[in-house]
Amino acid sequence: MKSDSEKQLETRNIKPTAMRELVLKVLSEQTAAISLADLEQKFEKADKVTLYRTLKTFEENKLIHSIDDGTGSVKYALCKETCQCHPEDLHVHFLCTKCKQTYCLTDIPVPSINLPTHFTLENINMVVKGVCSNCPK
Amino acid sequence: MKSDSEKQLETRNIKPTAMRELVLKVLSEQTAAISLADLEQKFEKADKVTLYRTLKTFEENKLIHSIDDGTGSVKYALCKETCQCHPEDLHVHFLCTKCKQTYCLTDIPVPSINLPTHFTLENINMVVKGVCSNCPK
DNA sequence: AAGTTGATGCAACCGAGTTGCAAAGTTATT
DNA sequence: AATAACTTTGCAACTCGGTTGCATCAACTT
Ligand SMILES: [Mn+2]
Ligand SMILES: [Mn+2]
Ligand SMILES: [Zn+2]
Ligand SMILES: [Zn+2]
Numbered sequence: 001m002k003s004d005s006e007k008q009l010e011t012r013n014i015k016p017t018a019m020r021e022l023v024l025k026v027l028s029e030q031t032a033a034i035s036l037a038d039l040e041q042k043f044e045k046a047d048k049v050t051l052y053r054t055l056k057t058f059e060e061n062k063l064i065h066s067i068d069d070g071t072g073s074v075k076y077a078l079c080k081e082t083c084q085c086h087p088e089d090l091h092v093h094f095l096c097t098k099c100k101q102t103y104c105l106t107d108i109p110v111p112s113i114n115l116p117t118h119f120t121l122e123n124i125n126m127v128v129k130g131v132c133s134n135c136p137k
Numbered sequence: 138m139k140s141d142s143e144k145q146l147e148t149r150n151i152k153p154t155a156m157r158e159l160v161l162k163v164l165s166e167q168t169a170a171i172s173l174a175d176l177e178q179k180f181e182k183a184d185k186v187t188l189y190r191t192l193k194t195f196e197e198n199k200l201i202h203s204i205d206d207g208t209g210s211v212k213y214a215l216c217k218e219t220c221q222c223h224p225e226d227l228h229v230h231f232l233c234t235k236c237k238q239t240y241c242l243t244d245i246p247v248p249s250i251n252l253p254t255h256f257t258l259e260n261i262n263m264v265v266k267g268v269c270s271n272c273p274k
Numbered sequence: 275a276a277g278t279t280g281a282t283g284c285a286a287c288c289g290a291g292t293t294g295c296a297a298a299g300t301t302a303t304t
Numbered sequence: 305a306a307t308a309a310c311t312t313t314g315c316a317a318c319t320c321g322g323t324t325g326c327a328t329c330a331a332c333t334t
Contacts, residue, residue: 015300017312036290047314052291054312070205070262072322073290092250097259111248113229113263118270122234125207126250126263133255154281154330173321184283189322191281209291210321 012061019046023054024063032101033067033075033093067102069095069127075102087112090124096132103132149198156183160191161200169238170204170212170230204239206232206264212239224249227261233269240269 005024009016026042027034036055040048055076058064062085067075083089092108095101110124131137142161146153163179164171173192177185192213195201199222204212220226229245232238247261268274 015311017299019313049292049315050313068205068207094252094256105253107253108250111250113245113248113265115231115265115267116242116244116270119231119267120274121265121267123266124263125266126261128250128252128258129260129262130252130256130258133253137257152280152331156282186284186323187282 009063012058012063014057014061014063019050020054020057023051023058027058027064027076027078030077032103033069033077035073035075037073039076067093067104067127068125069093069102070129071095071100071102077104080106087121087124090126093127094132095127095129096135097129098131098135101132101134146200149195149200151194151198151200156187157191157194160188160195164195164201164213164215167214169240170206170214172210172212174210176213204230204241204264205262206230206239207266208232208237208239214241217243224258224261227263230262230264231269232264232266233272234266235268235272238269238271 003021005021005028006016009020009024014020022043023039026039036048036052039051039055040046043051055064055066059066059076062079062083064076065079065083065085067077069075079085080089087110090110092105092110094103094105096103105128110126113121113124115121140158142158142165143153146157146161151157159180160176163176173185173189176188176192177183180188192201192203196203196213199216199220201213202216202220202222204214206212216222217226224247227247229242229247231240231242233240242265247263250258250261252258
C-alpha cells in the first residue's frame with residue numbers, strides 16, 4: 001500500500017526513495033520557504049549534496065519551486081498540485097526583513113507586465129521585502 | 138572647473154576621486170546593467186576590491202542601484218537624478234536568456250501589490266526573464 | 275610639517291552552490 | 305539465483321562571487 005508522499009512523488013515522475021519521502025515530508029511541514037542549509041538542519045545526519053540533488057530533482061519535476069529572495073541562499077517551497085511553473089502559475093514572494101522568513105503569497109499572482117515591443121516573456125521573479133504579520137512593527 | 142561627473146558625485150555626497158570618476162564614466166556608457174566582474178574587465182589594471190567598494194559607496198548614496206537577476210552575479214546601473222530608491226521609484230528589470238544582458242525597463246514601474254493585512258512594504262524586486270528585442274527569436 | 279581622515283591595493287578568507295567519483299542500492303536480463 | 309545495467313547516495317574536493325583585514329597612500333586640517 002502506497003503512502004501519500006509516495007503517490008505525490010510518482011505523479012511528478014520522481015522515483016520515491018526513502019530519502020525523497022523524508023525530504024518531501026519536511027517540505028510539506030513548512031509554513032515558509034526553506035533553504036538547503038535549513039533543510040540540512042532538519043536532519044540528524046544527512047549529506048548536503050544528497051539533499052541538494054533531491055531538491056534539484058524535485059524542482060526539475062515541478063514538485064517544488066525555488067525562490068531567489070536576494071539573501072544569497074535560494075529557498076524552496078512546494079508547488080500546488082496543478083502547478084506547471086508557467087508565468088500564469090506564478091505568485092508573489094515576501095521576505096520579512098525582521099524574521100528573515102520567505103513566504104509564498106500564493107493568493108497574489110504576479111501582475112502581468114506590458115513589455116516593450118519584441119520582448120518575449122518566459123518567467124517572472126517578484127519578491128517583496130517588508131515586515132510580515134507575525135513580527136512587531 | 139568641475140567636470141560633470143565630479144558634480145554628479147558631489148550631489149550624492151561622494152568624494153570625487155579619480156577612480157570614482159572613471160567608474161562613473163564606465164557606468165554611464167552602459168546600455169545594460171553591469172556586474173563587478175564586467176566592470177573589472179573594462180579596466181586595464183584595477184583592483185576588484187576597490188571597484189567593489191566603489192560600487193558599494195555608489196549604491197549607499199543612491200547613485201546606482203543593484204539588481205539581483207538570479208544569475209548569481211549582482212548587476213549595477215545608474216539611478217535617475219531624482220531617484221531615492223523608494224518603492225515608488227522602482228522599475229522592472231529584464232534578463233535576456235539569450236544574450237544574458239540585464240536591462241533597466243525604466244519606463245515600467247513595478248506594479249503596486251496589495252499585501253495581506255499587517256504586512257508592510259519596504260522594497261520590491263521584479264525581474265522578468267525572456268528574450269530581448271536585440272536577439273533573434 | 276605633523277596629524278588626521280579616508281581611499282586604495284594586495285592577500286587571504288567565506289559560504290553557497292556544484293562536480294567527480296566510488297560505494298551502495300535498485301531494477302532488468304539471463 | 306546470478307549477472308549486468310542503471311540510479312541514488314555519501315564523501316571530498318572545488319568553484320566563484322562576494323567580503324574582510326590590514327598596510328600603504330593620498331588628501332585635507334591644524
Ligand atoms: Mn512560492
Ligand atoms: Mn534598473
Ligand atoms: Zn517576519
Ligand atoms: Zn537579448
